[in-house]
Structures are given as structure tokens and as C-alpha cells.
Amino acid sequence: MKLQAHIKLLLRWCVLLGMGCQSVAAATPVIEIEIRDHLFFPSEVDVPANTKVKLLIINRDPTPEEFESYPLNREKVISGNSKAVIFIGPVKAGDYPFIGEFYPTTAQGVIRVR
Amino acid sequence: MKLKILNYTLSLMAILCTIQESYAGSVIDKIYHPYVNPLEQEVEWRGIFQDHQPLTPDNVQLHRFAYGRALSDRVFTEVYLVAHKASNHSLEIQAYELEFVWQLTEPGEFWADWGMLFEVEKEANLDKWEFTTGVLMEKERGQWSGTANLFLLNKWGSDSTDSFESRLSLQARYRYSRGFEPAVEFYSGQDTLGLGPACKGQIKLDGNKKFNWEAGLIFGLDSSSPNRTLRFLLDLEF
Secondary structure, eight states, rough: OOHHHHHHHHHHHHHHHTTTOOTTTTSSSSSEEEETTTEEESSSEETTOOOOOOEEEEEEESOOOOEEEETTTTEEEEOOTTEEEEOOOOOOOOEEEEEOOOOOOOOTEEEOOO | HHHHHHHHHHHHHHHGGGGGOOEEEOOOOOOEEEEEEEEEEEEEEEEEEOOTTTTSSSSSEEEEEEEEESSSSSEEEEEEEEEEETSSSEEEEEEEEEEEEESSTTTTTTSSEEEEEEEEEEETTOOOHHHHHHHEEEETTTTTEHHHHEEEEEEEESOOOEEEEEEEEEEEEEBTTBBEEEEEEEEETTTEEEEEEEEEEEEESSSSSSEEEEEEEESSSSSSSOEEEEEEEEEEEO
16 A cells, blocks of 8 residues: 555544644643652642643652553653643543552542542 | 644655555554653563465564663654564574654643654665654544554665555554553555454553553455464563
8 A cells, every 4th residue: 555545544544533733732721730758739639621731740859750640541750850741631520540650659649620 | 843843744755655665564563652751661572473474484473672761751762673483484583673752742732642753674684774754643532542653664775675665553442441451453554454453451560660561463454465463562661
């Protein structure tokens, strides 16, 4: 099969997935979460349902941490004393737990979508 | 800027589409996701077992052994040793590969997540080279993830016929649980048109270590395709 056919197939695949490329960063609400002493602050975050949200994770610890949430399909390593951005949603109402994978016994939190 | 790079790449591929393809290779392989995790390292073993590959000996095996690590927040590199085994032959080193995956967008930032892949391969003991450029796309819809890989391969060397080849692989995956995610995969490329079920999963180990596995059984959709291809992947992230 030639490249032209592959590109057509790819475009059909994109249409099937609901293609509509748009940047949402400018209008997206930003919520800050800090990591201090291997804990998340705040550890509970309220988010409106069906809304895309930008989490700004600020790691105040000198050690790296990995934000991970299987229900939200997100994982991201944040180096020590640095920041990272994680986009979540839009998702349905419910509780979506997350952990800091490097210190999972202490670094725990939940995104409450209402 | 990121979208311009993507548009440029797709335009370049469209221009090259008039060039004839003339090379056969392993089209069925891992499907790449456009994500890089900083500080991550991994060791990987993936392989295929192919039954009935026209024009080549039956029951072909291809194994890739790799070590990879993130170079930055957005770039992951992997070095491969590729081994091949045909019927009535022993496993032989076939090629060496160096690969880079470049994450272009943050997950969820745009309509879909985008990345690129660059790979150079040199066949062992032969002047036979291959350079691959690929566009990686993933779109999340609820618990479903749709992934596409579009690759353009350029081959050259005194032991090779200079040629271009394109490959497309698609995957629809249901995120049922961390340990088990069923999927359907489609592959299209030189002498291969295949479709079949696949699955993947992850087992968390001590600390930040994770064991990932994938398996798939791909059936040929036309007479020139391999009848059946079993693919697998095992990797340890740390």
C-alpha cells in the first residue's frame, strides 16, 4: 500500500476519533498542587465535570516525584525543585485518585469531579 | 509551532508518496505512543513469530533487545540489537538500531497527543542502512485510546536497493484495568495487511519499577501477507 493510501487511512482514523484540533490551554482553568515532604497540598482537588483542567504541579522537595493516576490516564515525573503541567479531563463526575509513585504511602490525593 | 512541524512532516510525506516502494520488512511490531516520561529508563525484549511469510522462509522470528532512557522531558532514546531466525537456522544478529521518540504535546493539551519517531538502523556485516521518520498520534475518548503510527522509511547502501517505504499501524485500546487492556490492531505496509486482537498490561513492582507486557495475534488480510503473526513485548521500567 502506498503512502498516499496510508495518509488517507490515517485521516479517516482521525475523523473516526472525532478530529477537531484546537488549543484549549488559554481558556483552561489552572489548579496548583504542591509537593512538600512527599505530600500533596491540597490532597483533595475539586474540579467541575466535563471541563478540561490544567494542573500545575510544583515539587518543593529536592527529590523527584511521579504524579500517577490510572483512572485519569496520566503519569508524569516531576524533578526535584521544579514544576510540571498535567492536563486532565474533560471527565465525568466521580472521584479520581492519584499518587506520588516514588512515595506512594504518603503522597496520595484525589480529584473530585462534581 | 508544534502544529507547523507536524504539518510540514505530513506535507513532506505527501510529496514523497509518488516514490515506489520496493522493500519488504517487518511491518508488524510494537505500536508507539507519543509520550516520554522524564528520568525513565527501561530494558525491553520484543519479538514476532511469523507463519507463512511469502517470498521468505516460513516460521520467521525477529527479536529486539533494547535499553532506553529519557534524555529530557520530551526525548527518549533507545538502542537495539536485532536478531533474526529463519526456519532451520539459528538465531543470528541482524541489525543495530538507534531510536529517538520526541513528545511534541502534553497529554490532553490538544485534540490529540502528538509525537515523532526517528530511527536509524544498520544491518550487521552489510552496507545496508535504514532511516525511519514517524508521526505518532494518540486520542483518548473516555476509557478508549486510539493510536496511530505513520512511518516513512528510507533505505540505502551498497548492499541495499535505495528505496522508500511507508507503514501505517492503528490501535484501538480499551483501558479496562492497569493489568489488562484489550485492543485491536491494524498494520499496513510492504507485503503486509493485517488485523488482529492484542492486549497489554502493567504490573507495578517495588519503588518506581514497572513491568509492562504486550501480546498480539495478527492475521493476514490478503494473499501476500503473513498468515499469522504473534507479537510480544516485555519491558522493565525503572
